Amino acid sequence: MRIWLDGALRDADSAQVSVFDHGLTVGDGVFETLKAEHGTAFALTRHLDRLTRSARGLGLPDPDLDEVRRACAAVLEANPMPLGRLRITYTGGVSPLGSDRGDSGPTLVVAVGETARRPDTTAVVTVPWVRNERSAVTGLKTTSYAENVVALAVAHRAGASEALFANTVGRLCEGTGSNVFVVLDGELHTPPVASGCLAGITRALVVEWAGAKETDLPFEALEQAEEIFLTSTLRDVQAVHRVGDRTTAAQVPGPVTAEAMRIFDARSGEDLDP
Secondary structure, eight states, X not given: OEEXXXXXXXXXXXXXXXXXXXXXXXXXXXXXXXXXXXTEETTXXXXXXXXXXXXXXXXXXXXXXXXXXXXXXXXXXXXXXXXXXXXEEEEOOBOOSSSSOOSSOOEEEEEEEEOOOOOSEEEEEEEEEEEOTTSTTTTXXXXXXXXXXXXXXXXXXXXXXXXXXXXXXXXEEEESSOEEEEEETTEEEEOOGGGTOOOOHHHHHHHHHHOOEEOOOBTTHHHHOSEEEEEETTTEEEEEEEETXXXXXXXXXXXXXXXXXXXXXXXXXXXXXX
């Protein structure tokens, strides 16, 4: 395995980040995960735009996007695989122990790992913890992912692949690493970014391509929905057949979800950098 670290490709064994890196000590970093098929990353421009927005939100210098593009291309060329999870990580770099950031400059790591296509349907659970829609890091894709690790472990113990959060005022928000869509009275809805959810790349494409409405929804919409699906970089559009102990519908994917899946597959196949 070859990994890009701070300007060059390195063997995995020699690609070492300092134990004083702020991304490690306090989670001061941002990242992007991209789907890569046969050496080509999907929606790279959108992901790099969000990487920059996240970095600015943390007060990090803008990443050198030309370098990031070179790094992605080099890593994908060095590690050929049919379907990969391409990960860009950009941190505050070597810093003092504590929250203060050092002056050594950011750390950039790009790596890829092989993955498999997701199943067409999945189970989810709800969790009692909430997303803080007023947090300083709301909407930023940061490396501070501990609450997602905890919630996802709960989902896995329940035989599910995702956990869904409300926000602090009881509105439907998102999953640990996905956005959520619901069908109500035949219409497709997803929570607005103001709910505290991440502005997912796949979410935005589904809103644009499938005509979903951004709607402030109660968490109870999960119980009322005729259909539910998740979106993320590696899930694409994935139907939900069970929420907790409740089966969502007799037919999964339902007609609206199936059409969203068809549209996404067709449009994403036509343009790899939409």
